[in-house]
Amino acid sequence: MSARRGPNSQFQATHVVTGGSMCLYRNDQDRRFGTDDQHVITELWELPSDIPDAYTRLEAAERRLAAEHVFAWHPEFGYLSPFPDHCGTGLHVWAEFHLEGLNLIGDLQPVRAGIEAMRMTFHGVDADGIHNAGHIFRIWNNATLGLPERKLVRRVMRTFEDLVTQELYARQMLIEDTPRIFEDSIMRALAILRSARLLSPWELFDLLSPIRLAANMGYIAGITGSEVISLMAAQAKKPDLPPPQSIADERRRDNRDAALADRINKRFARVEFTF
């Protein structure tokens, strides 16, 4: 097998950033802080470059709400919330990234440190004893005080755009400079998916990450990138079983994992790595 340059469509921003939203939190001035009273206005966006337009829509929705409510506000702290570290503009921009390329070339830690230095939260999925399962990360601004909305929006947009660029660059490096690492991670995952006799939902979620990367880059036959994404999403939705307390609990868990392994063995029997 040899590395070859695929069509440009193998490096798409939509493969990396898999959806984002932004929220404004508002509370009424004349009420005690409860759990139900908070107003949350939400807008969705697809690509980081859409963030400013999404904020324009959000701002309009906020003005409509402001015509009907008197928001809790303080000249120093801005819009007030029940949480003493949430004030200022109350604007949070949130996104989900798939960063398997950065993980495989070993650049995830410095990138994460850079994002955190921008006062953003960088949160992997930790479940089933797997740290950063699937290398899916949720990133959002945890600071809301001291930066006006439009500046924040531009800053977050640039940060997200940089991150997409870095991940796409990592994917390119992976196939051009370290193809053996790329092949190893995909074939190892495929081997387990085809032959494991027990698979927990989170282990499956984690194993599907390199497959998703390869499918997005056009190197997988027999399953599409979007099917891999739905399979991952389905695992993430399954409720965690409590740690087994008895032999019966253990058997129940094993039965679940065996059924999942059987289904996945069958689904991946004819999936091929075409690098």
Next chain:
Amino acid sequence: MKCEICHEADAAAVIHVKKDGEDRELYVCKACAAKSRHKKKNPNPKPNGEGAPSLEFGDGEEPPEFVKNLVEATLGFMKGVVESEQNSRTCPACKTTWEQAKESGHLGCPNCWKAFAKNIRANFLSGQYGPKHVGSMPPTVTGEASRAYLERELKAAVAREDFKRAAALKRLIDALGGKEGQ
């Protein structure tokens, strides 16, 4: 939050004053802030003349006479509020204590932000972009309040027999003109 000088408009700025050698803060409306800015003669205007002079008085600086008078005039009201800001363990509006709020990470009501301002600044704001809010303000503060809001406020003012405020609101509503909406 209402302006602590005129008690009429919503507070939109903070001014710092010194009283008995202690720093104190007044939350004031735009008009009152402008008044105190006007009264505060800046002895060394910035050479580039950029921006308005700061409303903050330095440590050794005596506040201007105007602000002193205001502080005297509002002392009755201020005493409770300022003291509650300095030492408050309990929010006067909802009775939440600072210990409870800190423990649960949850404040009881909007007034808690004022009652526990010092504690919040010291304990919760280090990860923020800056120490103070910059950005949009609610229309009730900028003066673009909607007719619906003003009418509701008017009703409330009449209900509690605050006729001075009711008259002011009536003038604002009349000034809006037109019919429904803005």
